[in-house]
Amino acid sequence: MEFIENIFLTIGALLTNWLSSFLPAWAVTLIMDLLVIIILVLIGVVAVLALSFMERKVAARIGDRYGPNRWGPYGLLQPVADAIKMLIKEDIIPSVADRLAFNLAPILVTFAAVMTYAVIPFGKGLIGADLNIGILYFAAVGSITTLGLMTAGWGSDNKYSLLSGFRAAAQLISYEIPMALSIITVVLVAGSLSTQDIVMAQQQRGWFIFSMPGMFLIYVLAALAEMGRCPFDLMEADSEIVAGHMIEYSGMKFALFFLAEYINLFAISGIIVTLFLGGWSGPWLPSWLWFMIKVFCVIFVLMWIRNTYPRLRIDQMLNFNWKVLVPAALVGLMIVALMDKLFTNPWLAGLAMLAGNLVLILGVLWLMGWAQRRKELAAQKAALQ
Amino acid sequence: MSGIMIEVRSMYGIGLLKGLWVTLRHFWGTIFTDIKKFPRRYPPKPLTRGQPTLIGTFSVQYPEEKLPMFPRFRGPLMHLRDPETGQVRCTACGMCVRACPHGCITVEGEGKGKERRVTVYRYDVGRCIFCRQCVEACPFNAIELSREYELACYDKDTIWDLPRLLALGDRSGVTESGQYWK
Numbered sequence: 382m383e384f385i386e387n388i389f390l391t392i393g394a395l396l397t398n399w400l401s402s403f404l405p406a407w408a409v410t411l412i413m414d415l416l417v418i419i420i421l422v423l424i425g426v427v428a429v430l431a432l433s434f435m436e437r438k439v440a441a442r443i444g445d446r447y448g449p450n451r452w453g454p455y456g457l458l459q460p461v462a463d464a465i466k467m468l469i470k471e472d473i474i475p476s477v478a479d480r481l482a483f484n485l486a487p488i489l490v491t492f493a494a495v496m497t498y499a500v501i502p503f504g505k506g507l508i509g510a511d512l513n514i515g516i517l518y519f520a521a522v523g524s525i526t527t528l529g530l531m532t533a534g535w536g537s538d539n540k541y542s543l544l545s546g547f548r549a550a551a552q553l554i555s556y557e558i559p560m561a562l563s564i565i566t567v568v569l570v571a572g573s574l575s576t577q578d579i580v581m582a583q584q585q586r587g588w589f590i591f592s593m594p595g596m597f598l599i600y601v602l603a604a605l606a607e608m609g610r611c612p613f614d615l616m617e618a619d620s621e622i623v624a625g626h627m628i629e630y631s632g633m634k635f636a637l638f639f640l641a642e643y644i645n646l647f648a649i650s651g652i653i654v655t656l657f658l659g660g661w662s663g664p665w666l667p668s669w670l671w672f673m674i675k676v677f678c679v680i681f682v683l684m685w686i687r688n689t690y691p692r693l694r695i696d697q698m699l700n701f702n703w704k705v706l707v708p709a710a711l712v713g714l715m716i717v718a719l720m721d722k723l724f725t726n727p728w729l730a731g732l733a734m735l736a737g738n739l740v741l742i743l744g745v746l747w748l749m750g751w752a753q754r755r756k757e758l759a760a761q762k763a764a765l766q
Numbered sequence: 767m768s769g770i771m772i773e774v775r776s777m778y779g780i781g782l783l784k785g786l787w788v789t790l791r792h793f794w795g796t797i798f799t800d801i802k803k804f805p806r807r808y809p810p811k812p813l814t815r816g817q818p819t820l821i822g823t824f825s826v827q828y829p830e831e832k833l834p835m836f837p838r839f840r841g842p843l844m845h846l847r848d849p850e851t852g853q854v855r856c857t858a859c860g861m862c863v864r865a866c867p868h869g870c871i872t873v874e875g876e877g878k879g880k881e882r883r884v885t886v887y888r889y890d891v892g893r894c895i896f897c898r899q900c901v902e903a904c905p906f907n908a909i910e911l912s913r914e915y916e917l918a919c920y921d922k923d924t925i926w927d928l929p930r931l932l933a934l935g936d937r938s939g940v941t942e943s944g945q946y947w948k
Contacts, residue, residue, distance in 0.1 A: 442793045442823075443789045445795070447823055
């Protein structure tokens with residue numbers, strides 16, 4: 382078990398030793414860093430293959446049908462067919478499109494998605510760069526997606542694309558606030574911004590999902606909206622605005638948008654696992670295997686949510702954010718900070734935070750119901766007159 | 767306090783979770799039915815299913831599993847035999863030729879009176895609109911519309927002759943035209 386646990390580190394050490402026997406030190410670090418970069422990008426791309434297939438199969442099974450099951454046994458070669466299709470499609474650029482913006486947009490979006498892989502802890506020593514501002518880097522780089530979408534909307538020179546770009550920008554920048562607030566809550570309790578430190582804090586204090594379920598829910602909802610997934614997928618819903626900002630794209634550029642979406646999904650699931658579900662910690666299996674299992678469970682839950690709930694309108698989405706999520710996140714932050722300071726014993730503090738979070742969830746539900754009832758009463762009164 | 771319980775049991779509270787439970791039940795249903803028929807994902811030779819199942823996967827995997835058509839389905843023409851004597855019923859009277867709005871049918875017969883029987887019957891399935899006027903017009907209940915729907919072919923040779931139509935009739939198990947319309 383020890384061997385399997387450290388297999389990647391062992392291979393890395395062997396390779397470094399072999400290279401430094403005939404290369405100067407700067408070349409060795411250069412090659413090893415390039416290798417790490419290539420591996421991280423490859424994890425992203427392989428994740429895309431697996432996730433696009435899993436998405437179609439899960440969506441189909443929830444709908445009482447088989448997914449793709451003709452290519453390869455159980456349809457396992459379907460992503461290969463998809464990849465080949467996207468590679469051989471013609472790359473059409475509208476003649477009136479703004480060339481720079483049009484070509485830059487998919488690059489920006491993919492760039493933002495892949496850069497976030499540097500701070501995800503895949504295992505015990507397996508992290509791209511153990512920055513001590515890890516989570517802040519993640520939130521910052523994740524925001525570049527918004528720029529990419531606006532650029533795509535503008536560069537397509539299509540008014541529907543532009544409209545979709547506006548809505549996408551509104552949605553993405555609004556939902557960054559509850560996301561940042563829940564990240565701050567976790568960082569407060571863990572004591573550090575570095576992702577490896579957050580995982581180790583969870584090993585000592587118990588998983589944060591059990592002490593802060595309210596903040597977990599807020600983060601999951603905000604992350605769903607950030608990724609543009611159902612029920613918040615107005616940006617790219619087929620029946621709404623025919624692929625939104627991606628209307629004019631085809632061929633490899635569309636493939637890059639598609640890639641960026643699934644890379645983002647995997648990255649955000651990785652961060653959910655890191656922040657709330659204990660990262661790579663687990664009793665018996667190697668740490669990177671635990672991480673993968675937890676990430677796939679989270680991704681299954683996200684796909685399950687996608688295939689259950691109807692879509693929200695843009696005004697409902699923004700209302701939900703500013704009137705429910707942001708106040709709830711602020712109150713949750715205050716509760717957690719208070720409980721963290723009041724109780725020095727970490728387990729007692731965890732219990733108190735759990736109680737506070739449950740009160741928060743119930744309070745939010747009650748307030749939402751109260752607001753709904755008030756609206757209905759006002760509508761009834763207006764109808765009577 | 768009761769206000770909070772109302773909210774928890776409302777649509778946003780338990781309602782959301784109940785929705786998730788419904789979809790999960792469907793998901794597990796398909797996986798269990800797959801496990802039950804495990805080694806054979808597709809049946810070894812084409813079989814005709816009854817009704818598609820309501821629990822578990824609803825799909826009928828087309829080339830390997832086919833659904834039977836309903837009895838009054840209107841497919842291409844077929845010729846019927848008399849069940850006791852086994853002889854072709856058609857006497858080449860030409861009523862179907864006159865009734866067809868498109869002119870799909872050509873007949874020739876030989877013999878006179880009660881022993882007259884058809885020898886050549888040419889039916890153009892490419893032109894047929896499956897309107898059933900020929901079947902309604904036949905005074906001997908000799909023809910009926912079959913339940914074939916796999917009619918695609920690679921050439922424009924769409925004229926069917928008597929042996930083919932008789933084979934369709936024998937395969938279908940229908941003995942008298944209008945059997946299902948009574």
